[in-house]
Amino acid sequence: MEIANVFESIPKEKFRSAANKLLGECFLLKKYKDTASDYNFILNNKDTFIEYFDILGYELIINEQNGVIGLNNPFGAGRIHLKKIESILLLILRLLYIEKRKQLSQIEDVIIIADEIYDKYNMLKMNAKLDKTTMRNVLGMFQRYHLIGKLDSDMSNPDTRIMVYPSILFAVTVTSLDEMYKSAKEKLEKYTVGGDSYGANDSADDEETDEN
Numbered sequence: 001m002e003i004a005n006v007f008e009s010i011p012k013e014k015f016r017s018a019a020n021k022l023l024g025e026c027f028l029l030k031k032y033k034d035t036a037s038d039y040n041f042i043l044n045n046k047d048t049f050i051e052y053f054d055i056l057g058y059e060l061i062i063n064e065q066n067g068v069i070g071l072n073n074p075f076g077a078g079r080i081h082l083k084k085i086e087s088i089l090l091l092i093l094r095l096l097y098i099e100k101r102k103q104l105s106q107i108e109d110v111i112i113i114a115d116e117i118y119d120k121y122n123m124l125k126m127n128a129k130l131d132k133t134t135m136r137n138v139l140g141m142f143q144r145y146h147l148i149g150k151l152d153s154d155m156s157n158p159d160t161r162i163m164v165y166p167s168i169l170f171a172v173t174v175t176s177l178d179e180m181y182k183s184a185k186e187k188l189e190k191y192t193v194g195g196d197s198y199g200a201n202d203s204a205d206d207e208e209t210d211e212n
Helices: 003-009 012-025 036-044 046-056 084-101 114-123 132-144 177-190
Strands: 027-029 059-063 068-072 110-113 148-150 161-164
Touching: 012 027, 012 036, 012 046, 012 068, 027 036, 036 046, 036 059, 036 068, 046 059, 084 110, 084 114, 084 132, 084 161, 084 177, 110 114, 114 132, 132 148
Parallel strands: none
Antiparallel strands: 027 068, 059 068, 110 161, 148 161
16 A cells, blocks of 8 residues: 555544554553544554554554553664653552452453552562652653553542553563563562662663553
């Protein structure tokens, strides 16, 4: 298919909007109101988007079972480099999602409370306490990339409810849910060896998201 002919049958503005949102926000979710329209548009025109992103060097990932669309760059470009504390909280969220998912039906949303994150973090026996400002900033970033959504105003408060989206499963590629569970546990345990700490200027890139 010639790229010049790709846009003949679909609205250019809608295509541009959906493509830019996917590039800028990492994931589009079927059940998330702010991305549902773009999710469905890409799904209905997936061959066009596959070809377009292939030219840019990206693989379009469509997982209809979980209602997630994302991008993968096989060459390692366009990845988000995370600080150590961001990596730890990402792994904790993924671990909590997997644990909750096993207890729920497929149609139920995974909702946790912030205190569960604090508990997991404290189990690591880190030298540095997880303070509310760090918690708020990191979770705010994850929210921007559609990994989580807040149900209450301040995600740093222990009793705040947080919805964890299925996109958390695709933030770092692992071949199966069981392997992902094992991987998350092993990586979390790694941080306990000898203790650890982080500061405001900590920029250790211990983890990368595989999407954009």
